Amino acid sequence: MAERSGEKRRFAVLALSRGGCVLGQRLAASLDAxxxxxxxxxxxVVNRVWREYGEIVCIMATGIVVRTIAPLLQDKYRDPAIVVCDESGRFAVSLLSGHLGGANDLAHLVAAATGGQAVLTTASDVLGRTPLDLWxxxxxxxxxxxxxxxxAMGRLVDHGSLTLWSRYLLPDLPPDLHPVAERAAADLVIDSRIEGAARGALLHPQALVVGIGCNRGTSASAxxxxxxxxxLQHHLAPQAIARLASIDLKQDEAGLLDFARQQNWTIDFYSKDQLNQVEGIIASAAVQRATGAKGVAExxxxxxxxPGSTLLVAKMKWTxxxxxVAEIADPLAITTLGRTAQ
Known part of the structure; x- marks a missing residue:
């Protein structure tokens, strides 16, 4: 089941008729909703639960659900999952945010609880294609x-396969995604660089770490x-930044912490002894006097x-x-390890 924002509660069940309320209460107990x-x-009620819940089951006619939610719709990245169920529990229709929101999975849960049938209309599920957004x-x-x-998702549905180029080692691919040697020939391009793909959709992995050194009191905006x-100067995608890194003396630096929070990035902090163990760094006398480390950002x-990372961007001095910027050697493998460990 797809997880939504931690600020939202997970399940809400809504019903209109007397029979719908009987089923709704039973379903809510089953789903802990x-x-x-x-x-x-x-x-x-819909206006309230739309803001507060990630996944919503409506036991009522599809038409009234559509008319009620229409003014609230944004996009599949932000809309909650909506499943519509008849009051007999015969059908659980994945209506909105089927993949990223989790409505397809929710429809299966509802159908299992009612003894009914999940109804999915997303093309990838109907045709057996890889759900690219979930991938x-x-x-x-x-x-x-x-x-x-x-x-690109439309091409996958229409043609049955896509070509893919990656700057990084690839995991095992679904059978309908095929690696190619030429970047310009790919339908999908996995890269941390901003370079126009000739006809493909550019996908940014979590491949970059930005090292930060700053004077005391530096603002988040700076x-x-x-x-x-x-x-910008190095044609790197901000979306490819995995996290920030700095010296432990900056653990209380308000501007740095605010900036990381605004971007939803974590910060790894290291002691001067750890920083001094990194080889190949040209020492800065000024930094060493101030921190005891030969360098901070790099x-x-x-x-x-x-391990295996490279210094993609040597230190740059700003006000x-x-x-x-360092590049993770194998960001997709790191993702795999992180997901497995959870």
């Missing part, structure tokens, strides 16, 4: 352009500007990126900020 009787106040989610791949990615300029980025 919150139940809402909605007769006379459906719009009010990308599982490998922490972020589409650079959602419209191009949607077109750090953000330095990171943005670093990426060695911190390399340590965080792990009050120093940046460096």
């Amino acid at each position: 919150d139940f809402f009787a909605c007769k006379g106040r459906l719009t009010e 990308c989610r599982d490998w922490d791949l972020t589409p650079s352009d959602k419209a191009a990615f949607t077109k 750090i953000a500007g330095a990171v943005e300029k670093t990426c 060695p911190a980025a390399l340590l965080s990126a792990g 009050d900020v120093t940046t460096a």
